[in-house]
Amino acid sequence: MKTISPSEISIMECQLLMQSLVIPRPIALASTIDKDGKINLSPFSFFNMFSANPPILIFSPARRARDGSVKHTLENAYEVPEVVINIVNFNMVEQTSLSSVEYDKGTNEFIKSGLTALPSQKIKPPRVAESPASFECKINQIIPLGDKAGAGNLIICEVLLIHFNESILDESGKKADPYLLEAVARLGGDYYAKINDKAIFELPKPNQKKGIGIDQIPEKIRNSKILSGNNLGRLGNVEKIPDENEIKDFKSNSLIWQSFNKISHHDQESVHTFCKKLIEKGKVMEAWIILLNE
Numbered sequence: 001m002k003t004i005s006p007s008e009i010s011i012m013e014c015q016l017l018m019q020s021l022v023i024p025r026p027i028a029l030a031s032t033i034d035k036d037g038k039i040n041l042s043p044f045s046f047f048n049m050f051s052a053n054p055p056i057l058i059f060s061p062a063r064r065a066r067d068g069s070v071k072h073t074l075e076n077a078y079e080v081p082e083v084v085i086n087i088v089n090f091n092m093v094e095q096t097s098l099s100s101v102e103y104d105k106g107t108n109e110f111i112k113s114g115l116t117a118l119p120s121q122k123i124k125p126p127r128v129a130e131s132p133a134s135f136e137c138k139i140n141q142i143i144p145l146g147d148k149a150g151a152g153n154l155i156i157c158e159v160l161l162i163h164f165n166e167s168i169l170d171e172s173g174k175k176a177d178p179y180l181l182e183a184v185a186r187l188g189g190d191y192y193a194k195i196n197d198k199a200i201f202e203l204p205k206p207n208q209k210k211g212i213g214i215d216q217i218p219e220k221i222r223n224s225k226i227l228s229g230n231n232l233g234r235l236g237n238v239e240k241i242p243d244e245n246e247i248k249d250f251k252s253n254s255l256i257w258q259s260f261n262k263i264s265h266h267d268q269e270s271v272h273t274f275c276k277k278l279i280e281k282g283k284v285m286e287a288w289i290i291l292l293n294e
Contacts, residue, residue, distance in 0.1 A: 004017070011065045011149050011150040012065045012066065012150075014150070015062075015065050015150055016188065016189070019045075019186075019188045019189075020187070020188025020189065021188070023185070023186070023187045023188060023193075024185030024186065024187060024193045025045040025046070025047065025048075025185060025186045025187075026045070026047055026048060026087075026183065026185055026186075027043050027044070027045050027047065027087075027088040027096065027184060027185065027186055028043065028044045028045075028047035028057070028059040028085045028086070028087075029041065029042075029043045029085070029086040029087070029088050029096055029099070029128060029131065030042055030043070030044055030059060030073055030083050030084070030085055030086070031083065031084045031086065031110075031117075031125045031126055031127060031128065032072075032073050032076035032077055032080065032082070032083050032125050033076060033080050033082070033124050033125045034072075034075065034076045034079050034080060034106075035079040035080060037124075038105075038106045038108070039108050039109075039110060039117065039125065039126065040072045040073055040076055040107075040108075040109060041099045041108075041109035041110050041113065041115065041128070042061075042071065042072070042073050042099055042100060042109065043088065043096050043097070043099060043100050044059045044060065044061060044073070045185075045186035046059060046060035046061075046062065046152060047059035047060070047085075050156075054158050054159075055158065055159035056140075056156060056157065056158055056159070057085055057135060057137060057157045057159060058154055058155065058156050058157065059085065059155055059157070060145075060152040060153055060154050060155065061073045061074040061077075061152075061153055061155065062150060062151060062152045062153070063146075063147075063148070063149055063150060063151045063152075063153075064149065064150075065149050065150045066149065067149060068147075068148055068149035068150075068151075072105050074142075074153050074155070075105075077139055077142060077155050078142065080124060080125075081138060081139035082123035082124055082125055082136075082137065082138055082139060083123075083125060083137050083139060083155070083157055084120055084123065084125050084126065084127040084128070084134050084135065084136055084137065085134070085135045085137060085157065086127060086128040086131035086133075086134045086135075087131055087132055087133040087134070087181075087183060088131065088183065088184050089131075089132050089181060089182045089183050089184060090182045090183075090184055090194050090196075091130065091182070092115065092128075092130045092131065093184045093192060095113040095114055095115050095130070096113070096115075096184075098112060098113045098114075099112065099113040099115065110126070110128075115128050115129070115130055116128065116129035116130060117129070120136050120161075121136065121161055122136050122160045122161055123136050123137070123138065123160065127163060132164065132165045132168050132176075132181055132183075133162065133163065133164040133165070133168070133176070133181075134162075134163045134164075135157070135159045135161070135162055135163075136159070136160045136161040136162075136163070137157035137158055137159050137160060138157070138158050138160060139155055139156065139157055139158075140156045140157070140158050141154075141156040142154065142155050142156070143156070164176070167180065168180045168181045178195055178200050179196070179197055179200065181195070182194065182195060182196060183195045204237060206237055209239050210239065211236050211237040211238060211239065212236055212238060212239065212240065212241065213236045214232050214233065214235075214236040215236075216236065216241075217232060217235055217236055218291075218292075220268075220294070221235070221272075221291050221294075224268075224272050225269070225272075226268075226269060226272035226273050226276055227272055227275070227276055227279075228276075231276055231279045231280070234279050234284055235279065235284065235287070235288060235291075237284075238284060238285065238288065241288060241292070242285055242288050242289050242292065246285070246289070247289050247292065247293070250285075250286065250289045251289075254286065256278070256283065256286050256290075257289075257290070260274060260290055266294075268294065271290065271291070271294050272291075274290065275287040275290050275291050278290070
């Protein structure tokens with residue numbers, strides 16, 4: 001494994017390396033306004049959600065790596081501490097990219113990108129009509145992380161209003177469906193990621209229930225040459241190992257047990273390969289029982 005100290009490479013090299021490794025990053029398409037009422041629109045991938053109470057979003061317009069100059073968004077944030085953070089999906093990614101061009105100060109990127117400005121309800125900067133969701137925010141604080149080229153500036157935004165297209169909601173109507181949202185994430189260089197059905201997978205989170213942990217998995221399973229770290233993580237996410245009654249019931253009624261018994265060789269490699277497929281299909285308890293009967 002190669003090791004590099006940031007002090008050993010140029011600012012641009014450090015930025016490019018970090019941006020290519022810390023991925024994917026959501027995109028904040030930020031609309032701001034200056035003291036003279038001139039609108040600016042620009043995307044930032046140094047962005048995320050940091051609190052729900054109060055509802056806080058943070059993005060960071062960094063000083064330009066080549067010369068340390070400050071971006072218009074940051075200047076506007078100081079002059080008028082308000083911003084609309086618009087979420088970017090695949091349908092608007094090209095226009096969003098166009099809005100990142102370093103136009104002269106005072107240029108309206110809504111016009112340049114062809115995106116539509118909608119009046120906000122509580123703040124001065126407009127929101128983007130094409131965005132599937134927009135957050136009207138007041139800026140609570142700006143924290144400079146340095147005064148040299150490449151230094152970030154954390155803009156801490158408190159959400160006042162959330163606008164969203166109802167067509168992106170799931171059946172509960174309370175949250176966005178990632179399949180419908182089709183959000184876009186920033187990677188390194190010119191690369192982006194589209195969050196679609198090929199990129200989405202489900203992983204049960206151990207929120208209320210305590211998983212037993214990988215350390216509680218029997219050693220002969222834990223040291224498997226077939227099961228991956230992800231497979232072991234899923235096995236360790238169960239609350240308890242199957243008991244004798246569960247094992248007995250499984251052997252009596254399960255078609256999976258019947259399929260397993262059709263395997264000609266019940267050596268460890270064959271058993272673990274069979275169980276690996278079960279785990280990856282979400283049939284974790286079934287895999288557990290077969291592994292315990294190895």
